[in-house]
Amino acid sequence: MSAEINNREQKADSAEKEKRKQVLKEIIKELHQGKTVDEVKAKFEETFGEVSAREIAEAEQELILSGTTVDEIQSLCDVHAEVFKGSIEEIHNPKDPDKITGHPVRSLMLENRALETLIEQKIEANLSSNNYQGLVAGLEKLQGIDIHYKKKENLLFPYMEKYGFTAPPQVMWGVDDEIRAEIKSALELVKSDKGISTEVKDAVLQVTNRVKEMIFKEENIMMPMLTDNLTQDEWKTIADETGDFGYLLIKTPSKWEPQAEYSDAFKEEETSAINDGFVSLPTGKFTVEELTTVLNTLPIDITFVDKNDRVKYFSEAKERIFPRTKTIIGREVVNCHPPASVHIVEGIVNDFKAGKKESEDFWINMGGKFILIRYFALKDSKGEYMGTLEVTQNIGPIQEITGEKRLVSLETK
Numbered sequence: 001m002s003a004e005i006n007n008r009e010q011k012a013d014s015a016e017k018e019k020r021k022q023v024l025k026e027i028i029k030e031l032h033q034g035k036t037v038d039e040v041k042a043k044f045e046e047t048f049g050e051v052s053a054r055e056i057a058e059a060e061q062e063l064i065l066s067g068t069t070v071d072e073i074q075s076l077c078d079v080h081a082e083v084f085k086g087s088i089e090e091i092h093n094p095k096d097p098d099k100i101t102g103h104p105v106r107s108l109m110l111e112n113r114a115l116e117t118l119i120e121q122k123i124e125a126n127l128s129s130n131n132y133q134g135l136v137a138g139l140e141k142l143q144g145i146d147i148h149y150k151k152k153e154n155l156l157f158p159y160m161e162k163y164g165f166t167a168p169p170q171v172m173w174g175v176d177d178e179i180r181a182e183i184k185s186a187l188e189l190v191k192s193d194k195g196i197s198t199e200v201k202d203a204v205l206q207v208t209n210r211v212k213e214m215i216f217k218e219e220n221i222m223m224p225m226l227t228d229n230l231t232q233d234e235w236k237t238i239a240d241e242t243g244d245f246g247y248l249l250i251k252t253p254s255k256w257e258p259q260a261e262y263s264d265a266f267k268e269e270e271t272s273a274i275n276d277g278f279v280s281l282p283t284g285k286f287t288v289e290e291l292t293t294v295l296n297t298l299p300i301d302i303t304f305v306d307k308n309d310r311v312k313y314f315s316e317a318k319e320r321i322f323p324r325t326k327t328i329i330g331r332e333v334v335n336c337h338p339p340a341s342v343h344i345v346e347g348i349v350n351d352f353k354a355g356k357k358e359s360e361d362f363w364i365n366m367g368g369k370f371i372l373i374r375y376f377a378l379k380d381s382k383g384e385y386m387g388t389l390e391v392t393q394n395i396g397p398i399q400e401i402t403g404e405k406r407l408v409s410l411e412t413k
Helices: 002-032 037-047 053-065 071-076 075-086 104-128 132-141 147-161 167-193 200-228 232-242 288-297 339-354
Strands: 278-281 284-287 301-306 310-314 359-366 368-381 383-395
Touching: 002 037, 071 167, 104 147, 104 200, 104 288, 132 167, 132 200, 132 383, 147 167, 147 200, 147 383, 167 200, 167 339, 284 288, 288 301, 339 368, 339 383
Parallel strands: none
Antiparallel strands: 278 284, 301 310, 301 383, 359 368, 368 383
8 A cells, every 4th residue: 555655646746847948938938939028937936946956957958959050048147046046945965065175166256256256346436436447357357257158068968968957058058168268358358448338237247147157056956966966086077177278366275185995987988908007009119107197298189079979088287278177087178168069060071971071270369379170080990980080289389480490409498
């Protein structure tokens, strides 16, 4: 009898969960169709009082699977965040990682508090007092948000995808890029006006509001998903690699060590059997240390994506051009790029697989460097597609070479 009761309760819970999920999907669609926030919020509150971050993510994911584009969901992301605000139940790891010094969750939240202070005291206050110089300085500091967003996109998003939450990272990354662009545009507008006009005020307040909305989404949607699922060793991997990006508006925290025995989740590939301690190749052999050092000494960044479109390897040169972290190993390559450039990546890989192209080159100016980005199709001895190799290099210094050099330099570094 108790089994029958449990089965009925489970079915009832499942039906209620499905009903709530459908309502969430309807609300998101109605927002996109033009209904007001108040209209949708009323329907939301009539249906249920609380909703988990997981259900929101599942609703967004089902919309994408049923044909709604990421861009469509992204366009209403800020609106539905306002609808859900105050209604999302807090989900925290029992050990409260937000209170553990050095834990990635705490670091992210401290950066968010610093961002809120920056907006309130250095941007909105100067906006109200018409302090032009102070406003410029505040917006220039706000551009540092790129550090915060890159950590999220390169360290946290891969784990969201690993645990099945593929839609939220795509949507959030797109909004991140919009915020970056809006901060840049607002700063350029302020500098060109050399004053604080109504247009300037509108542009600045719009972008600061979007930053605040993103903070809400990070802490009430993204972080609960992660704290609900990640293991101690996965958090440790994230903590160890956070230093590669630096910290936004806060001091570098002390190193965090989990209490549980640490076993890196990404060491499976590294412990593969190697004959007699050597990696044997057709033209020679290396120890693992020798091969690693050779690849990392090359004046280029190398990233290898296998035939299944998953990142399998990247080199660690001293001067990195684009951030790479161990969390991307095994990640689908399209998820390693902003939504705006995903179609370019897919096009290159599809052309390589179809044999339409053997390589593709791009070159860009970035941070005072002239970057050459090259993609090569890798083929086995039978001509079958094995994967894609990305090679990135700062060729600015090479372009400056003139004349000839036939003697050894006397100076050493």
